[in-house]
Amino acid sequence: MGKSAQNMEKVRIMLSQPKHKSNSDSVVMVDALKKLGIDHYFDEEISAILEFSYNNMYETHKNSYVGLTDIALQFKLLREAGYHVSSDIFQRFMDENGEFKQSLTKDVGGLISLHEASFLNMGEEILYTAYNFTRKHLKLSVEHLGQRSGALVRHTLEHPHHMSLKQFNARHYLTHVLSQTTDDASLSMQELARTEFQLNQQFYQDEFKKIKRWWSDLGLARELPFARDQILKWYLWSITALPGPQFSRHRLEMTKVVSFLYIIDDIFDIMGNAEELALFTQTINSWEDSSALPGYMRTCFIALKEVTGGIAQFVEEEHGLNPLNFLRKSWATLCNAFLVESRWFSNKQMPNAEVYLTNGITSSGVHMLMVHLLFLLGHNVTNETVHLIEGNSALVSCTAKILRLWDDLGSAMDENQDGFDGSYVECYMKDNPSCSLDAAKLHTKKLISKSWEELNKEYFFNTSFSPYFKEASLNCARMVSVMYNYDEKEQLPMMNDYIQNLLFGGNN
Incomplete structure (x- = not known):
């Protein structure tokens, strides 16, 4: 022994x-x-x-x-x-x-x-x-x-x-x-625990090499130089949501999804003009002919179709059902929300806070990601759970709201992004002209706390979804403060510590 x-x-x-x-x-x-x-x-x-x-x-x-x-x-x-x-x-x-x-x-x-x-x-x-x-x-x-x-x-x-x-x-x-x-x-x-840390660390390092190779072979970093190239950061979402060796293939597919979420976000925020973005959104909704798209958008769409088709094939092989239509629909829903935001801000319109947040919950990308995750895991995939997640179940929408509001509190912008897409804080102050910035931020933090309370209820007592799916949603909410907690130098010290501990050592 x-x-x-x-x-x-x-x-x-x-x-x-x-x-x-x-x-x-x-x-x-x-x-x-x-x-x-x-x-x-x-x-x-x-x-x-x-x-x-x-x-x-x-x-x-x-x-x-x-x-x-x-x-x-x-x-x-x-x-x-x-x-x-x-x-x-x-x-x-x-x-x-x-x-x-x-x-x-x-x-x-x-x-x-x-x-x-x-x-x-x-x-x-x-x-x-x-x-x-x-x-x-x-x-x-x-x-x-x-x-x-x-x-x-x-x-x-x-x-x-x-x-x-x-x-x-x-x-x-x-x-x-x-x-x-x-x-x-x-x-x-x-x-x-020490043995577990060492085994997991080696496993994650080997897995990350595969993910880097996939990203390099895909070539989008070269084809779309304006977009973020942060494959390690994107992998952290996957490793946090689904820790453990048994989910290796799931993490690889999930990282692919996260990478396209960030790339498409940059297309909307940085590169595309109003006409191009409308056309891109229309193409995502139809999932068909991309010949009318500008070259950089066509490159992204063709790669997205290939990756999404690969995920659908993996799910069918593993769990006996093909979720391609649901995956396509989740991308369309996301891009529709992105397009709404781009039109607001290109026209210098500021919606009321409630309208902004409702759309922002979708544009956070959490819903799209969790649709993919539901099928990748394959646990408790029933008509009920599909209906719940398509209707933006509280288990998902609470995590999305936490992410959107925390991001919008924004002590700093992403170090590699120049786009602007508004914030809940600004919309709330517009709705309440006598409200100070500090008071608006306090109100936003209270909304985050309320969202955590509702997420807790769902996590502890929701029996529709599998424990792994619920844990993944909770873990994504936990990850938000790591991903968006910038210091005065516009750096992410907690994320750097997390990477060091998880992948490269730390004292045992």
Whole structure:
């Protein structure tokens, strides 16, 4: 038996011990496995622990010795697993004024757990209160903590797990948290995680070489020199949405789709004039003769048809259905939305904020991408799910709204793009002339928070779509802050860190 197999067996035995189910150690262990991204090896054992925890939750919580850390952690894990757990379980930690008790401010571990739990909000007032309370007191605690504990608190505030990329946080958790513990279970989990990181890193590097070769052979970077040439950035969307070796072919096809999304966006924003864009959109809708298009548009359309046909063929071979008409329709819907925007801004028209956002949800490209992903995955592809996604299901539209609004907050434009296509913030200020820029941005951030709450509901409790599809949508929402969080130098430091950790190393 190899070392990894031995470590898996050690962890599996500890998770399966009957006595382990009845104490908080098992829940902490499950949380660690999830944070390290190696929980998929222990699905059966974790399901048993969470079911036991749910069945005994309310009886357990009557005991005064069960503290905030345990309850918040149970709440988080159970809600993530789709159990209907009421946030009212936190009422015991509140005073008669509806505020969390001041005595909790000394419990940094409890504050961290409650803070993490607050991001699983589905519109619950008690979780708003929890977020504000924990954020305030965690910030205040930093100056009184040692270097390691202070760094952990800062990381929690900047990168809460539910809102952040699992692959990014996993390395931090291993290096700065779990590596400080030396019990058998922790050591086995550490070794498993390190092995997983190394295997995945090599796998992703090899996969990226294939993607670069495809992009080079395609030749669009040479044919369309005005468009962005950022194949690594585009690959990050795929690797984030669908991590793991089993989705390698899916990531390759998804990266192709993302690349055309960016290229066509640049055609609309930078290169095409009004007449050309109308003709290009008409051609995308008909999916037929491209002879009337300018050369650069014809090159793009012919390549798009070839790639889309290849994806449809792959889906048919894998899952027994050919989705070409649905894929074509998703591109037409996207280009129709692009054309609406181009006409607004070329004519110096500014729609009202609601009209802009409705169109912007489509022009974000998320809907088009998720249509492709639904068929690529092939799980739960039914008349119901196709109808839902064609109608822009909330699972998809919430992610799209988060992307559109975050992008429109825009602390900087893409470093390689010169086009202009307006923003929700500007439209909102036009609708509300007395509104300041800061107030408009605050309103936009509140809309993003509301979209996250609705996305949470869909992710936790929507049973129409497969777990992989739901995870992909959530992961795309998590990726938004990485892709659009520019610093004062108009750079993306978080994205650079993510690339370094995922593909090229980082300390294990």
